[in-house]
Amino acid sequence: MSYQYWSPELETMSRSDLEALQLARLREAVGWALRTTFYRERLAGVGIRESGDIASLADLRRIPYTTKQDLREGFPYGFLSVPREDVVRLHASSGTTGTPTTIYFSRDDIRRWTDNVARCIYGTGCNRSDVFQNMISYGLFTGGLGFHAGGEEVGMLVIPSGSGNTTRQFRLMRDFGTTVVHATPSFLLHVESRMKEEGVSRESIKLRKAFAGAEPYSEDTRRRIEELLKIDVYNSYGLSEMNGPGVAFECQAKDGLHLWEDRYIGEIINPDTLEPVAEGETGELVLTCLCREATPLLRYRTRDLSGFYTGPCACGRTHRRLRRITGRTDDMLIINGVNVFPSQIEEVVMAMKEVGNNYLIVIEKEGVLDRLTVKVEVGTNIFMDDTRPLNALRDKIRSTIQASITINPRVELHEGGSLPVSEGKAKRVMDNRPRDV
Ligand code: AMP
Ligand code: ZN
Numbered sequence: 001m002s003y004q005y006w007s008p009e010l011e012t013m014s015r016s017d018l019e020a021l022q023l024a025r026l027r028e029a030v031g032w033a034l035r036t037t038f039y040r041e042r043l044a045g046v047g048i049r050e051s052g053d054i055a056s057l058a059d060l061r062r063i064p065y066t067t068k069q070d071l072r073e074g075f076p077y078g079f080l081s082v083p084r085e086d087v088v089r090l091h092a093s094s095g096t097t098g099t100p101t102t103i104y105f106s107r108d109d110i111r112r113w114t115d116n117v118a119r120c121i122y123g124t125g126c127n128r129s130d131v132f133q134n135m136i137s138y139g140l141f142t143g144g145l146g147f148h149a150g151g152e153e154v155g156m157l158v159i160p161s162g163s164g165n166t167t168r169q170f171r172l173m174r175d176f177g178t179t180v181v182h183a184t185p186s187f188l189l190h191v192e193s194r195m196k197e198e199g200v201s202r203e204s205i206k207l208r209k210a211f212a213g214a215e216p217y218s219e220d221t222r223r224r225i226e227e228l229l230k231i232d233v234y235n236s237y238g239l240s241e242m243n244g245p246g247v248a249f250e251c252q253a254k255d256g257l258h259l260w261e262d263r264y265i266g267e268i269i270n271p272d273t274l275e276p277v278a279e280g281e282t283g284e285l286v287l288t289c290l291c292r293e294a295t296p297l298l299r300y301r302t303r304d305l306s307g308f309y310t311g312p313c314a315c316g317r318t319h320r321r322l323r324r325i326t327g328r329t330d331d332m333l334i335i336n337g338v339n340v341f342p343s344q345i346e347e348v349v350m351a352m353k354e355v356g357n358n359y360l361i362v363i364e365k366e367g368v369l370d371r372l373t374v375k376v377e378v379g380t381n382i383f384m385d386d387t388r389p390l391n392a393l394r395d396k397i398r399s400t401i402q403a404s405i406t407i408n409p410r411v412e413l414h415e416g417g418s419l420p421v422s423e424g425k426a427k428r429v430m431d432n433r434p435r436d437v
Pocket of ligand 1: 093142215217237239326
């Protein structure tokens, strides 16, 4: 197979040149970070007062970790390191409505991010002759605008279709001859089953590739999507804290996700001891962003579980490859690609005076998509012949949860005392999705 590189010199550079570049960029990133009070104080604590205090890459390990909690506490502008006037865009984690983890971009940051995504897309064999339908949410979530810009940079015709509405998606595919799509793996499976239902024949569409990410999925799921849709599927990994998509991506060898080490430094640590794991072992991925001046993040704990493959890749790129991300070290749920912390639902439910003390969060597969149900206990006096107050309350809970997490849940009301109470530590989340679809 012949492989194509977006930036050949960067993607195939020797490890020693790559490390030299990382060191130069780490110094620059530390310089950006030192403009914020947060990092000035943090770094002073370990004797780093200027970027020159980073003498080698090993000095990275002197820097304390940054967590999502730090970002929350710094909201809204605590991590901003350029004048407000130099910021041209903001994004947030999926599932949040703009609050806890907000990332700012300068014009140069957007340019670098776009280049990262273009590199990923081009590396899968796409080019200017492709028609790219971006079937993922636009808005604060980075997957929409991130892939959109990367696709345009490659020179593809980009259709900003957004997520959902399969009938419209099929129409766009047929009208414009879509060859490549980006979606969550669960949406791709959904597309396949809707194709059958809507009588869309495989021959009527020209699809040949898909980028699938935003949520964990297994190698079996990838194979299943590839076989059912007769396309090539590439795993795409990113998180808003590291810009969004474009952090790590599979190449055509499909043997792990290249972490773009000229733009990010990756470490794998044991989440309990916070020490690095042995080479090749699984642990929590920690990332340092080398390409964003407006919101620098050093040694950010992603909470994502992965590990590095050892050994070179058949494609000739020298950037190390991450294993498929299998899960998280915290309780964050990913529902149809959207991040949800159980505490966000609890906050909403418990703030309502009509709601009793017990509630349960249930996630199931409905067809190939995820379905969130929130069961809450309410006072018995509301269960009367007249169902209107019940319906009104159910609707109010549903819309308030949706306003907070952006997902529309099914809400069930139960009589006080009727939901199961676990002995000891309350178990309020039942994730009934099969682990391997
Ligand atoms: P967000 O900040 O909304 O983009 O969400 C980022 C999170 O989504 C990551 O920290 C991962 O937990 C998850 N995620 C994104 N891409 C993948 C992927 N390819 N495989 C598994 N999890 C992913
Ligand atoms: Zn490769």
